Amino acid sequence: MKQTSVVDDVTRAAVELFASQGYANTSVQQVVEAAGVTKGALYHYFQSKDDLLFGIYERLLSLQTEHLTAIVERGAPTAETLRAVCVDVVETSVDHLLEGTVFFRSAHMLSAPRQQEVTQRRRAYHDTFAGLIEAGQAEGLYRTDVPVAVLVAHFFSDLHYLSHWYKPEGPEDKTVLANQLTDLFLVSISAASAGSAAPVRPHAAAAVEG
Known part of the structure; x- marks a missing residue:
């Protein structure tokens, strides 16, 4: 075999x-x-059942990281790149909905070394994602009144609970869903949406894990 x-x-x-x-x-x-x-x-x-649970998520995270790298390397404008990344991570999460569901339900049962490895891998992905937002902020595209870590968490929190509210057999397929969530996210972080909100102190971002 x-x-x-x-x-x-x-x-x-x-x-x-x-x-x-x-x-x-x-x-x-x-x-x-x-x-x-x-x-x-x-x-x-x-090596163990622990290793198996980690492997389930690692395969999905590796796939999404490969896609992220490929999208960034295209060298498209920041707004286009961030949109493509958002759409991709939603679509791949839907494609592997069961794997993501299993992992987020059981991640707390992983051994400490495996939990640390997952955290490091996810942070590396989030850092690249955050870098796109920061590049957009420098270009005047995205709001700066909210810490970048909060903006990143805002997007990925929807994905973590995807299985609680999204059904693949429903009327909206993964592409429609991906574009809807991406549109909502990009509108919420646009510079125009900042309005008259008071600036957030820089050190406030430290309270949110990347």
């Missing part, structure tokens, strides 16, 4: 089991039985 097949089969089985009965209630034995592989095959690619 090919490596990609084993990894894909195990990951798919784990996602379905974690989603249906919970991470804590799923055993490695159940995963291997559902995947149709041996424990030895699973442990060849995943």
Whole structure:
């Protein structure tokens, strides 16, 4: 059996089991039985159930990071780049809705080293995203009265709870949804939306994790 097949089969089985009965209630034995592989095959690619949960999210995050890098490297104007990134992260989150759902429900059960690794990986993505907003601020496109960290959190908070309110079989597909959320976000951070709000003290941003 090919490596990609084993990894894909195990990951798919784990996602379905974690989603249906919970991470804590799923055993490695159940995963291997559902995947149709041996424990030895699973442990060849995943050191533990903890490693498996991390791998589920790591694959999605790696995909989104690759897309982010490719979009940024196109060298398009800032507004166009940020819009493309926003649309992409929503669409890929919908494409992997179950994986994201499983992870955000169970991330607190990861070992401390894995939680730290996830935080570092997510922060790297968020830093690039924040950099686009900062570039837009320098160009006079986006508001500066709210800390960038808050603007970033505002966008990604919708994605973290996507499974609570979005149904792929509903009337609006992922592209429509991606453009709707992106439009709402970009309007909310536009320089014109700042109005007469009082400037926020620079150190206030420290209270929000990037």
